[in-house]
Amino acid sequence: QVQLQESGPGLVRPSQTLSLTCSVSGGSISSGGYFWSWISQYPGKGLEWIGYIYHSGSTYYNPSLKSRVTISVDTSKNQFSVRLSSVTAADTAVYYCARGHKLGWTFDIWGQGTMVTVSS
């Protein structure tokens, strides 16, 4: 049973870089047919896709965030990470990592989510 777990600071200062890591257990991040994604949910609001990465390292980002986002993968650690630069209070959200599958181009396994607050 594949499980995902986010980790990282819960508080980030404005203008700094938000960094989170997702650890994958119960399966290999190098398994074919899957992609690995980050999704945010702003307080009391809906969901926004940030981007995804394949185990090969190929990435796709939401154009609205592309200038500030970097997603990377470490297959040796079975982890993938997101960095969001120049954060503001508007980036305060719950951040989820999720596994995507090409079968339906959707997200079938999610981490529990981690709350990140941007504040001085």
Added chain:
Amino acid sequence: DIHLTQSPSFLSASVGDRVTITCRASQGISSYLAWFQQKPGKAPKLLIYAASTLQSGVPSRFSGSRSGTEFTLTISSLQPEDFATYYCQQLNSYLFTFGPGTKVDIK
């Protein structure tokens, strides 16, 4: 960009009711449309993908369908554990977007 709208945004229903939620796209999209259920403080849970395919382990009272640019999630007989917020999600031109959500509350 394609925008998704959901209707209603809120509905009040009773256990045993048949519930229908609609997701409309601003323009034609593929059948890569999924439905999620989210409960407070929890991650979204995949219910339906490719418009009508039931995710493994999801009860058969959930079903999905498509008619043109309109997608529908139906819960045939609402159960106590189904009170939650439901989101649709689609992929188009390498961009994933989610609908604004429909909250299903107890009448």
